[in-house]
Amino acid sequence: MNPLNAIAVGFKEIWANKFRSLLTMLGIILGVSSLVAMSALVKGMENGMKEALIAIGGLEKVRVEEQDIPVWQQHMADQAVGTTMGDVHALLRSAPLITMVVPEMRTRNITMTRLGKSISPWNFIGTWPNAVELNQHVMAHGRMFNEIDDENARNVCVIGTAVRNALFGSPEQIGREIIPIGEFVNINNQRFKIIGMFEHYEAEQDKKARELAKDKPPEPKGGPERSKGFGSSKGSSRSGGFVFDLKNNTVYIPLNTMWLRFRAATGVSGAGSGSYSRSSGSSASSTSGSTAEFVPDPRLSTLSIKIADIDKMDEALQQAKNVMLHTHKGIEDFSFRTQENWSEGITQAISNARMSGGIISAISLLVGGIGIMNIMLASITERVREIGIRKAIGATFFDVFTQILVESVVIAIIGGLAGLFTSNMLVKLLVAMSPTENTPVITMESMLLAFGFSVAVGILAGLFPAFKAAKLNPIQALRYE
Amino acid sequence: MALIELRGVSKIYHLGGEEIRALDNVDLDINPGEFISIIGPSGSGKSTLMHILGCLDSPSKGSIKLDGMEIGSASARELARIRNQKIGFVFQFFNLLPKLNVLQNVELPMVYAGCSSRERRERAMDALRLVEMDNRAKHRPMQLSGGQQQRAAIARALVNSPKIVFADEPTGNLDSHTGETILKLFHDLSLKGSTIALVTHDPEIAAVTPRKIEIRDGKISKNVDAKLSGQHDGPKFAVGSQQN
Numbered sequence A: 001m002n003p004l005n006a007i008a009v010g011f012k013e014i015w016a017n018k019f020r021s022l023l024t025m026l027g028i029i030l031g032v033s034s035l036v037a038m039s040a041l042v043k044g045m046e047n048g049m050k051e052a053l054i055a056i057g058g059l060e061k062v063r064v065e066e067q068d069i070p071v072w073q074q075h076m077a078d079q080a081v082g083t084t085m086g087d088v089h090a091l092l093r094s095a096p097l098i099t100m101v102v103p104e105m106r107t108r109n110i111t112m113t114r115l116g117k118s119i120s121p122w123n124f125i126g127t128w129p130n131a132v133e134l135n136q137h138v139m140a141h142g143r144m145f146n147e148i149d150d151e152n153a154r155n156v157c158v159i160g161t162a163v164r165n166a167l168f169g170s171p172e173q174i175g176r177e178i179i180p181i182g183e184f185v186n187i188n189n190q191r192f193k194i195i196g197m198f199e200h201y202e203a204e205q206d207k208k209a210r211e212l213a214k215d216k217p218p219e220p221k222g223g224p225e226r227s228k229g230f231g232s233s234k235g236s237s238r239s240g241g242f243v244f245d246l247k248n249n250t251v252y253i254p255l256n257t258m259w260l261r262f263r264a265a266t267g268v269s270g271a272g273s274g275s276y277s278r279s280s281g282s283s284a285s286s287t288s289g290s291t292a293e294f295v296p297d298p299r300l301s302t303l304s305i306k307i308a309d310i311d312k313m314d315e316a317l318q319q320a321k322n323v324m325l326h327t328h329k330g331i332e333d334f335s336f337r338t339q340e341n342w343s344e345g346i347t348q349a350i351s352n353a354r355m356s357g358g359i360i361s362a363i364s365l366l367v368g369g370i371g372i373m374n375i376m377l378a379s380i381t382e383r384v385r386e387i388g389i390r391k392a393i394g395a396t397f398f399d400v401f402t403q404i405l406v407e408s409v410v411i412a413i414i415g416g417l418a419g420l421f422t423s424n425m426l427v428k429l430l431v432a433m434s435p436t437e438n439t440p441v442i443t444m445e446s447m448l449l450a451f452g453f454s455v456a457v458g459i460l461a462g463l464f465p466a467f468k469a470a471k472l473n474p475i476q477a478l479r480y481e
Numbered sequence B: 001m002a003l004i005e006l007r008g009v010s011k012i013y014h015l016g017g018e019e020i021r022a023l024d025n026v027d028l029d030i031n032p033g034e035f036i037s038i039i040g041p042s043g044s045g046k047s048t049l050m051h052i053l054g055c056l057d058s059p060s061k062g063s064i065k066l067d068g069m070e071i072g073s074a075s076a077r078e079l080a081r082i083r084n085q086k087i088g089f090v091f092q093f094f095n096l097l098p099k100l101n102v103l104q105n106v107e108l109p110m111v112y113a114g115c116s117s118r119e120r121r122e123r124a125m126d127a128l129r130l131v132e133m134d135n136r137a138k139h140r141p142m143q144l145s146g147g148q149q150q151r152a153a154i155a156r157a158l159v160n161s162p163k164i165v166f167a168d169e170p171t172g173n174l175d176s177h178t179g180e181t182i183l184k185l186f187h188d189l190s191l192k193g194s195t196i197a198l199v200t201h202d203p204e205i206a207a208v209t210p211r212k213i214e215i216r217d218g219k220i221s222k223n224v225d226a227k228l229s230g231q232h233d234g235p236k237f238a239v240g241s242q243q244n
């Protein structure tokens, strides 16, 4: 018997027992749809987490943070200077495995105001121009400040969209996007010029949703407008977008500007007395046209470095540590914080999800396979006479074997296809019911994998019944009533 | 040369220490074109003999030659091929597959022979015409009378032009009138040259065939060929046509 005939016979048999075959397929349908849906969910998670990881600067980014001096070095505590520009220059000079060093100086209690509106940005950072690259910022408008801005400690700033929204109004409120390049704002009562703005950071999914919403007419507003605080700005109202909110809520100013306008004053006068205007006046006059070399080695909040090669992470960190131990006179008052922990957490979460999804699907497929085997065994018992007749008129062992096996595989294939269909429906339903930024994504691989598994289950489940049927003695089969 | 040669064939079953000799040292030759009956009481070993002759079963002892080929050394695969190509079976309970229609049932041996669907259809229709069942080709077995089912089964047995057709109590499940039309059909087929072996317990049916082999307790007790002794003057059928 040729294979095409065998398949036709298999289909006929399944069609003759439609309801029973459908019940048999149920296990496979469930197995396949759970496999595909699970992997779609995991894929969605993975995408969301990868986006977030990139948004915070990727794996190559390492932060050097200040750390309490270890107990055995407590006696040298007074010599600990913290992270300084000296470290930056030393690292640049003597750590070839580190491709980029970005000093950061943060200041708290910052208020930006413009025409009665105000905001306290989450990240108010004095830094170097290369911070844009390290932190994977994208300049949507204007420019990042450059070395000259930094050297001259100019009062310029680059802002994120959340800051723009707070001071100028968001596109959703106004109906058009305001690009405040060239505008002036007050930062703790000092005039700063906005020279650049980052793009609006958001998860891919939010972006799509926002673009869709754009086409709809705006809803009529009820009640007076009011700010709902950070993180609830329209357009990023979804949970889990924290990383993006944080990034949007950023203001960069040149490092030297930060040092001279906000830090040197507090540093010089000890406890911050809030006398910014006075200090800025004196510092500005003394440093106009001069460079940072005149001021003492400024203490940095953090130092971010970029590793040349993730695979050489340990070596690079060791190199950085050696260099910094030297500049810190052997005092280990710093530590390295990589994104690896975070990314390991992600990888762990993903692999856990994948594992549990895989186990659930495997169990469903196994149950489906047992169902098929059960039904095939019942069916050959029912058809002993048929098998005897077929053998009497010339069917070989192989003919009967393939007939039963094909039936089992055809059930599994139909079940598998139905499972792929249901899983697509299921995922659509999931997306519609609970929109998250981790939208499930059905991948081709998962569909192929699930389908392949269902066929394999069909083959495995069919082997034993097929063997049993093919071995039937035709005489006994014919005598069988 | 004989079509089938049995030499010293025994079939022994063991049931709880007891030895049952379903066939006991049987020698038998069947020549091409013969129309024979194998007759004996129930349990005498007729079916066992037919199964061994038809390559459905193998003997415990002895040798079988079919069409010049030693069967004892054939593999299961070769036996299946021999059954498919050289042997046709007709059973008491018709044994048509209920899910297939008459035409598909008749085509089945050719499916296993690997014929093209076109050839299958043509030859199956020829066979159905031969048994006057071509007007019932699309019927399911359940929609036919017993006699019609048996004729379809005969068409299936003939469709691969076998060397010999075995019929095990082919009229055992039919009323006497219908049974007679089936016997007449076998008789006509025999006249057209088919080699046919009828298995029966009924002497009246055995009377139709020129040669009778009587079997008792697994042994051949009588082997009479009327043609050789000149006594056989052909069967007398009460029915003239094959309609039932």
Ligand SMILES: Nc1ncnc2c1ncn2[C@@H]1O[C@H](COP(=O)(O)OP(=O)(O)O)[C@@H](O)[C@H]1O
Residues within 6 Å of the ligand: B013, B014, B015, B020, B021, B022, B040, B041, B042, B043, B044, B045, B046, B047, B048, B049
């Ligand atoms: N599979 C078997 N196991 C044991 N005994 C069997 C088996 N098949 C047949 N027999 C015995 O062999 C004898 C011949 O059986 P069978 O050929 O069917 O007789 P018949 O067809 O003449 O009625 C009987 O006694 C029967 O019980």
Ligand SMILES: [Mg+2]
Residues within 6 Å of the ligand: B046, B047, B048
């Ligand atoms: Mg019998």
